[in-house]
Structure formats: C-alpha cells, structure tokens
Amino acid sequence: MNKPLLNTIVNPLLSWYYSSARVLPWRDNPTPYRVWVSEIMLQQTRVDTVLPYFERFVAALPDIASLAQADEQQLLKLWEGLGYYSRVKNMQKAALTVMKLYNGKLPASFEALKELPGIGAYSAGAISSIAFGLRFPAVDGNVLRVISRITASADDITDIPVKKRIEQQVTEILPTEAVGDFNQSLMELGATVCLPNGAPRCDICPLKHLCLGFEHGIAAELPVKTVKAAKRAEAKTVLVMVCGDKLGVTKRKKTGLLAGMWELPNIDGALSMEECITVVKDMGLSVNEIQPLTEAKHIFTHIMWNMMGYLLQVNEARNDSITWVSPKDLKERMALPTAFKAYIRHYYAYLNSNTGR
C-alpha cells in the first residue's frame, strides 16, 4: 500500500548517496570478506568506533583462511574494547564452516549466509546485496527509523511483525541495479541525516518533499519503540594485585558475560579492607601492603557494576588461579574488557611511582 510512495524515494536517495556518501574503507574495496568483517563489527556499533578496529583486523587476518586458524586470544585482543565479543568467536566458527563447505569463499546466497553463526537477517541481506549484488533488503535500526518517518508510521519497531513488514516494503522497491548502494543509501541517510533521538535534519534531507512524517510535523516523534527493562546494579570489589612489577589476572569462564576474556580478580559485593585481606590470604598469597582505590562504575546494556578496588602488594605463592603478567604482556597479549580500565590505570600508576625510587 505504501509502494507508490516508497518507490519515489529510490532515485533521489541513490543520487544523494552518490554525491554525499562517506568514504569508508570497506566501500573502497568491497570484497566479500571485507564486507563481512565490516558488517559484523557494525552490529550495534557506530562507524567511527569501528574504523580503527577494521583496519587493524583485516591487516592481521587478511582472509578467511587466516581467520579460521587464528588463536582465540588473538581474536579477542583484536576485538578488545569493541564489545559483544561473541561476534568474533562466531566469525571464526563461520570461517571454519566456509573453509569446509564452500572452499574458503563466502557463498553468494542469502540463505547460506544466514545459516552461518553471527549472520542474521540484516547481515545476510547486507552481505548479499553489497558484496554479491543480490536483491535482498538490509533492514537495520537506521532503515526502520527512515521508513517509519517517510510513511508516518507509529507502529512499534521493536515488534517482530512490524520489522518483517518493513523488510517486505523495502524488498518491493529494491532496484535491480545497484541494490547494495541502495541499501547503503537508506542506512547512510539514517546515520547522517534522519538522526535518532528526535533530532532529524529535515532541513538538509533529500527526501523531505515526499516524507509524510515531515509533512505531518511528526518526524521527530518517530519511530515508536517500547521501553526496555531496567538494568540491575551489582557491587564488585576489584583486586589490583602486584607482585614485583607483575600484575595478577584471571580468565573468565567460557560462557556468559565477557566470556573467555582476562580480568582483574574480583569478588561480588563491597568488601572492607579486612575482608579483602582475608580473601587474598585464602587464595594462598601473603599481603605486604594494601591500599584502597577510588570507586568506579561501569555500565553494560543490562547490568551496572559499582566497583570498589584495592591495590595489594603480595608475595608470590603456590597458586593455580592467578596468572602473573608483565606490563608488556598485558598490553600486547591479554584481552581485557573496558570495565577494568579504571583499575588497570592504578597498576600503571603504581609502576611509575616505583621506578622513581
């Protein structure tokens, strides 16, 4: 029913895209591998954040074969700070499948791509259209917002059927030529002009003359989304344990939050200095000095960590659970989540204050 309206956006949008699109490294040389890597990195992540990660990743792992055989810690290190770490593990699983089933080349098939771990409807459509020129839609948050505004739709875009309907609407207007460019033009408009949070730049929009949301003065009110659940708060006590110039780290379990990454040893709850000393002694370590550190907060999508920390100088002892690492190894090898950044800083500050003596 909106097809006549939506059909009219195709040519203006493509023209605008060819004159105004940002220059991005994965657009320069859109091999299937580079498009794949970029699309996975861009899941729930802004372009500016991705740029340095993308260049470093494809330089270290230039093809699917090298990704397939990479060490997991190397993968996590390349992804360190980018978040949603299962993305890179799923990419490696997919790379192994591609080596086995498709002779090391990504299949030029929407259905086959969507079967691969980490590739859902959006990413399969993006790779299909951008890397292979196949006529499939790539409907991300940008596109849901742009289409909602153009059609003045107040439907809740968190609703699965609504999302399916918009995918269908976009499918109907996909051009036969330059389908990848068209999909990107919709996203590009959403990312640079049809901005979220009630801040669309209708003044500079190439589609304002045909946008129903603009015509009715409700573009800023759209799209409609249901609110998400509140995040829970957790108290943590983080240990910055130093032995000589080495730092004590532990590895997180294989599943769940920050799976498989290294971290500073930490205990649930806010421990007093005395409780902290007891815990560390129970780990088989002897404490020479202890000093409370500043509090820190880290906010995940669904959890908030309220952290207290202690700097401890300890003697090395028989202990299976702690790994002692040099500053160099910490920097070059260990993948640490951003949540511990505040306390890692205390470790480096400690090293600096010691070299002065």
Place this chain on the structure above:
DNA sequence: AATACGGGGGG
C-alpha cells in the same frame, strides 16, 4: 516475546 550480550557518543 523477552532477555543476554559491550561500549561509547551525544543530548
């Protein structure tokens, strides 16, 4: 249909 899963940028 709801929840788990990171982190950062901008109002």
Place this chain on the structure above:
DNA sequence: CCCCCAGTATT
C-alpha cells in the same frame, strides 16, 4: 542520566 547505535542467539 538517558537514548541509541549498519543485531544475533537463546530461551
């Protein structure tokens, strides 16, 4: 603070 982001997998 709150919102949202070139989403996917699991329950």
